[in-house]
Amino acid sequence: MSSNQYPTVNIAQENEARLAPSNESPRREFLIGLSATAVALGAIPAQSGSAGAQAANRSTNQPESMHMTFTLPDLPYAHDALQPYMSKETLEYHHDKHHLAYVTNGNNLLKGTEWEGKSLEDVVKGSFGKNAGLFNNAGQHYNHLHFWNWMKPNGGGAIPGKVEKAIIDGIGSVDKMKEGFIQAGVTQFGSGWCWLAVKDGKVIVTKTANGESPLVQGATPILGCDVWEHSYYIDYRNRRPDYLKAFIENLVNWAYVEEMYEAAIK
Ligand SMILES: [Fe+2]
Numbered sequence: 386m387s388s389n390q391y392p393t394v395n396i397a398q399e400n401e402a403r404l405a406p407s408n409e410s411p412r413r414e415f416l417i418g419l420s421a422t423a424v425a426l427g428a429i430p431a432q433s434g435s436a437g438a439q440a441a442n443r444s445t446n447q448p449e450s451m452h453m454t455f456t457l458p459d460l461p462y463a464h465d466a467l468q469p470y471m472s473k474e475t476l477e478y479h480h481d482k483h484h485l486a487y488v489t490n491g492n493n494l495l496k497g498t499e500w501e502g503k504s505l506e507d508v509v510k511g512s513f514g515k516n517a518g519l520f521n522n523a524g525q526h527y528n529h530l531h532f533w534n535w536m537k538p539n540g541g542g543a544i545p546g547k548v549e550k551a552i553i554d555g556i557g558s559v560d561k562m563k564e565g566f567i568q569a570g571v572t573q574f575g576s577g578w579c580w581l582a583v584k585d586g587k588v589i590v591t592k593t594a595n596g597e598s599p600l601v602q603g604a605t606p607i608l609g610c611d612v613w614e615h616s617y618y619i620d621y622r623n624r625r626p627d628y629l630k631a632f633i634e635n636l637v638n639w640a641y642v643e644e645m646y647e648a649a650i651k
Contacts, residue, residue: 454491454492454495454501455487455488455491455492455495455505455523455526456488457480457484457485457488458530458533460476460480460533461533461534461537462537462538464476464477464480466538467536467537467538467636470620470631470632470635470636471536471620471631471636472619472620474619475616475617475619475620478615478619479611479615479616480529480533483529483615484525484526484529487522487523487525487526487529487596488522488526490518490522491519491522491523491525491526494516494518494519494522494523495508495519495523498512498516498519499511500512500519500523505523505526505527505530506527506600508523509523509524509527509598509600509601510600510601513597513601520596521595521596522596523596524595524596524597524598524600524601525596527598527600528578528596528598528609528611529611531606531609531641531645532609532610532611534638534641535608535609535610535636535637535638535641535642536632536636536637536638537636537637537638537641539635540635540636540637540638540639541633541634541635541636541637541639542639543639544559544639544642545639545640545642545643547643547646547647548588548607548639548642548643548646551583551587551588551646552581552588554587554588555587555588555589556588556589556590562581562588562590563633563634565590566579566580566581566590566608566610566629566633567579567626567629567630567633569590569591569592570592570610570612570625570626570629571625571626571629572592573592573593573594573612574594575594575595576594576595576612576613576614577592577593577594577595577597577612577613578592578593578597578598578609578610578611578612579591579592579609579610579612579629580592580593580598580599580606580607580608580609580610581606581607581608581609581642582599582602582604582605582606582607582649583604583605583607583646583649583650584599584602584603584604584605586650588607588646589604591604605645605648605649606645607642607645607646607649608637608642608645610629610632610633612625612628612629616628
């Protein structure tokens with residue numbers, strides 16, 4: 386694939402793609418006032434009039450009457466802040482276009498359903514297996530909300546002690562965790578995600594297809610890496626293993642993982 390194929394991506398094309406359950410291709414004020422734990426718990430209120438919806442409306446300058454349910458948060462860093470491991474161009478497409486498409490389609494597909502007004506996490510869990518279009522978009526909105534926070538400039542490095550202990554208890558060692566996480570991402574055939582999750586109190590490595598997450602496997606995600614081609618192809622082309630290695634070694638925001646771990650074990 387040549388790089389000049391990417392500028393052809395537009396929202397209209399993606400909107401169509403988002404309605405097809407298995408096809409590839411599917412702002413910061415919002416997070417101010419919303420703790421990572423609230424995001425981690427999926428406690429972003431869905432109904433208009435709630436604190437979350439008001440924050441969402443502020444960030445997109447949408448009037449309350451729009452009843453916006455999902456909203457695109459700003460990245461928690463500049464588009465070029467993750468270079469050289471993830472380029473400005475990748476984040477411009479991935480966040481500004483792909484994530485936006487999930488938000489737009491998710492809002493359209495949520496209207497009139499039984500999940501309108503529910504928390505994002507409840508929408509994801511409730512629509513799984515029942516409403517594929519809504520699930521795909523809500524699931525990807527949930528995954529990407531966290532994905533931006535699972536990365537930071539100068540990421541990687543030391544893992545907070547409590548999380549490190551839980552990783553060793555559940556998986557055996559930090560090295561085994563990294564190896565398993567990368568392997569899960571490499572072996573996820575087609576689009577999907579690889580994860581660290583808490584299941585039955587233990588940290589596990591897992592992987593999911595498309596917009597699924599550990600939430601629909603009876604587990605709670607604490608770290609996830611997007612292995613859809615839109616996440617790495619501009620920077621790594623077909624070298625998915627190199628992308629995954631760079632993610633785990635140089636991009637992970639372990640403090641956010643710790644927050645999600647703490648929330649998961651409560
Ligand atoms: Fe993505």
